Amino acid sequence: EDQVTQSPEALRLQEGESSSLNCSYTVSGLRGLFWYRQDPGKGPEFLFTLYSAGEEKEKERLKATLTKKESFLHITAPKPEDSATYLCAVPNNAGNMLTFGGGTRLMVKP
Amino acid sequence: NAGVTQTPKFRVLKTGQSMTLLCAQDMNHEYMYWYRQDPGMGLRLIHYSVGEGTTAKGEVPDGYNVSRLKKQNFLLGLESAAPSQTSVYFCASSYPRNEQFFGPGTRLTVL
Numbered sequence: 216e217d218q219v220t221q222s223p224e225a226l227r228l229q230e231g232e233s234s235s236l237n238c239s240y241t242v243s244g245l246r247g248l249f250w251y252r253q254d255p256g257k258g259p260e261f262l263f264t265l266y267s268a269g270e271e272k273e274k275e276r277l278k279a280t281l282t283k284k285e286s287f288l289h290i291t292a293p294k295p296e297d298s299a300t301y302l303c304a305v306p307n308n309a310g311n312m313l314t315f316g317g318g319t320r321l322m323v324k325p
Numbered sequence: 326n327a328g329v330t331q332t333p334k335f336r337v338l339k340t341g342q343s344m345t346l347l348c349a350q351d352m353n354h355e356y357m358y359w360y361r362q363d364p365g366m367g368l369r370l371i372h373y374s375v376g377e378g379t380t381a382k383g384e385v386p387d388g389y390n391v392s393r394l395k396k397q398n399f400l401l402g403l404e405s406a407a408p409s410q411t412s413v414y415f416c417a418s419s420y421p422r423n424e425q426f427f428g429p430g431t432r433l434t435v436l
Contacts, residue, residue, distance in 0.1 A: 249424050258329075258415050258427035259368075302368070310422030311356060311375055312383065315368045 217242045219305055221316035228323050231292045236319045238303035239285040246310065248286050250279050251302040253318070259302055293323045326351050329428035331416050337434045338406045346401040346431050348416030354426075356419045357399040358383075359391060361412040362430075368415070374399055375421070406435045 218241040228234055240248065247266050251259035263272040265281040272279045276297060278289045288301055300320045304313040332347040348357065358373040370383030374393040388410060390402045399418075403410060411434050417425040 246422070251427075256430070258417075258429050261424045261426060264424050306422060311373060311381075312370055313425060317367045 217314040219316040225320045236288040249304045253300045298323045331428040348399045350418040354418035358417040359401045360415045411435045
């Protein structure tokens with residue numbers, strides 16, 4: 216059974232203080248990994264897809280990286296508007312379901 | 326493009342009442358999904374569909390039914406609502422094996 220674990224559960228940062236969120240996974244064969252951002256009261260918003268170890272994707276202050284066992288979401292010089300819950304997910308073998316991690320709630324103080 | 330839309334946004338039901346949640350997508354996606362999200366439980370898949378006229382059970386299907394009569398619509402039904410079904414419900418859609426795109430959610434309270 217696929218398992219996805221995110222850490223930490225919550226992270227408080229000062230504006231400008233860079234950090235990383237972790238997503239570790241146990242799957243029979245990686246078929247991609249997705250990162251989402253979720254704001255309170257809203258649906259998850261797609262950020263990145265990573266398919267192979269060593270791959271990196273960037274968007275503004277966010278950079279996602281992938282190894283054979285985990286993915287990191289690096290946040291460089293975060294701003295208060297980056298505050299949200301960040302979710303990662305992996306698809307099953309058939310590609311018709313996602314297993315989500317529990318999420319990391321990021322709070323960036325001005 | 327509106328993306329994925331959900332109707333209604335909020336609903337309050339009494340125990341035993343029934344209701345239908347509507348999801349619509351305009352991206353021509355084959356796959357559609359219904360999730361529920363509860364504090365401390367994360368996103369859990371209720372039912373999904375890989376094409377018009379097909380449906381399948383997810384992780385937590387009990388107490389729910391679904392129908393996909395048209396490619397762009399996916400309906401979630403509660404025949405006899407229970408307080409345990411109080412939750413936020415999200416619909417999503419995708420191409421096969423690709424990232425899913427989510428709707429804004431429906432907040433349901435069952436008294």
